[in-house]
Amino acid sequence: MAKIYSEPSPGKQANNFGPKNETIAFLLNYSKALSVISYKSMKFEALIN
Numbered sequence: 288m289a290k291i292y293s294e295p296s297p298g299k300q301a302n303n304f305g306p307k308n309e310t311i312a313f314l315l316n317y318s319k320a321l322s323v324i325s326y327k328s329m330k331f332e333a334l335i336n
Contacts, residue, residue: 321334322334
């Protein structure tokens with residue numbers, strides 16, 4: 288018999304799908320430090336620390 292995955296398992300929360308604050312902060316800091324340089328038909332990515 289096929290198991291129904293749309294219903295939460297007993298004892299587990301089904302509404303905890305949001306990202307952690309640490310993950311959001313990491314992605315924002317990474318995007319601020321990333322620099323994309325275009326030269327002719329090439330693109331270079333540099334991380335600025």
